[in-house]
Amino acid sequence: MDQSLICPRFEKAITLLSKRWTGLIIYQLLNGPQRFCTVESSIGISGKVLSDRLKDLENEGIVKREVIPETPVRIEYSLTEKGLAMEPLMKEIEKWSQEWLEA
């Protein structure tokens, strides 16, 4: 009796967002391209997990990684079109949180 009526695409999306940190990383990157250490310190994630997540998100086509040969080397992470398309979704989370959660 495993009648999964849940759309597999929706399930995949929510599974993505249900991974710890994923949502916050995307939200943070909506502020524009930024480097590893900026994301790390602004959301308080460990370097190890951030490294994992950014790879996952790159594989999903949500995040883009760009090496900028400066001194020392700078690496910029940014959202792809697919990632940027999550903005309305994030706005809805924001809305809900402002209406239903206490400060």
Place this chain on the structure above:
Amino acid sequence: MDQSLICPRFEKAITLLSKRWTGLIIYQLLNGPQRFCTVESSIGISGKVLSDRLKDLENEGIVKREVIPETPVRIEYSLTEKGLAMEPLMKEIEKWSQEWLEA
């Protein structure tokens, strides 16, 4: 250099949704009140974790638990107003998934 510019309410909301299964449980309950075993089999979560999550969500005021003295006893879980208010958010996730993920 820990300049967390992220709104604490938003952070709490996304932390909630970043817990494995939370989003799917809420989504499933948008179909209307239902019992433990229905949620369990429709989303494929283990009884143990479902039990934990439903307690968390009850404590957050998102889910309501009602004992119905039938034979055998039936327990119905449903969304509160706060939980129902997540529908637009879920719809946005659905939209994104339909536009950006493959079937």
Place this chain on the structure above:
DNA sequence: ATAATTACTTACATAAAGTAAGTTAATAAT
């Protein structure tokens, strides 16, 4: 040659989730 900086990686410890068996409580059948 040595030090400094960013972006990682590795080894190890702790916490969360999965599995399967067991418990409780309310009847219902024998």
Place this chain on the structure above:
DNA sequence: ATTATTAACTTACTTTATGTAAGTAATTAT
């Protein structure tokens, strides 16, 4: 009265995920 049945959990144990802290690679400045 005893046994069985069913839903809703719990508990004990295993596996997986995350956290912490130290280490490495590459590049350039001194």
